Amino acid sequence: MKIAVVAANGRVGRLVxxxxxxxxxxxxxxxxxxxxxxxxxxxxxxxxxxxxEDFKGFDAVISAFGVWEEKNFGQQSTVIEHLADILSNSETRLLIVGGAGSLYTDESLKVQLIDTSEFPKEYLALATASSHSLDLLRKRDDVKWTYLSPAGFFDAEGIRTGEYKLGGEVAIVNSKGESYISYADFAIAMVDELRNKNYIQKRFSVVGEKR
Structure with a gap:
């Protein structure tokens, strides 16, 4: 299987x-x-x-693109739309390193984490932009997209345990009641989905144990 990793030299991209x-x-x-x-x-x-043409012959494209300055938050959607457009009506999958704020609080799927009073205000603008990019993907039936949301505490310094637990649209926690995943274990879940193919045109989520 031939894989393209976009923004491969970022912290998540390198681990993927x-x-x-x-x-x-x-x-x-x-x-x-x-x-x-x-x-x-x-x-x-x-x-x-x-x-x-850049992705001809590839089975999947994984985008680890991310922005951290508020003036650039709109690029989240712009980049995803661009990648979706150039992969439109092809067999090449598009897998996105997503955000946690768009996860729902319960199975009614009415309230997202970003809509709750507990959501950290300093991350609200970024999470809202990320949520918008997911909304754009949901409208596409011409792309084999997959969106992976990390846990609330997405730990760049966390170790690779080799274990994780998958969820769907609703936010889940680990055995200690924590919303946590290391970048390294997130990368495992992302790469495993290449083989498993369980979430084509779907969003899923992942948590891990903090050690």
Whole structure:
């Protein structure tokens, strides 16, 4: 299986690359600036300059693109729409590293985490932008998209335990009642979905144990 990882030199992207390579996939990194530290074939190109031809022969594209400055939050939707457009009506899957704020509080699927008073105000704008990008994907039936939401505490420094628990649209917690996942265990869940193919045109979520 041939996999493209977009924004491969970010913190999540690097772990997705490593996980996919370790599992035997052929992986090509797509980066804006040259980065030889990834140790794999790389294509140096701005994400908005990518075309359908760039992904010919790929079984899946994993986007680890993310923004952290409020003035750029709108790029979340712009990038996802662009990737969806160039993969439209193809067999190539599009898997997105998503956000947690759009998860629902219960099975009624009426209230998202971002709608609750407990949601951290400092992350509200970012989470709202991420939620909007998911809404855009839900309207597409021409793309084999998959959106993976992490737990509320998405820990860049957390260790790789090799274990995780999957959920769907509703926020779930681990054995200690915590909404937690390390970047490393998130990467495992993402790469495992390449093989499992359980969430095509669906969103799913993941939590792990804090150790």
């Amino acid at each position: 690359v490593k996980e996919a390579v370790d599992k035997g996939y052929e992986v090509v990194a797509f980066v804006r600036n040259e980065d030889k530290t990834l140790g794999i074939q790389a294509v140096e190109k701005d994400i908005m300059d990518l075309k359908s």
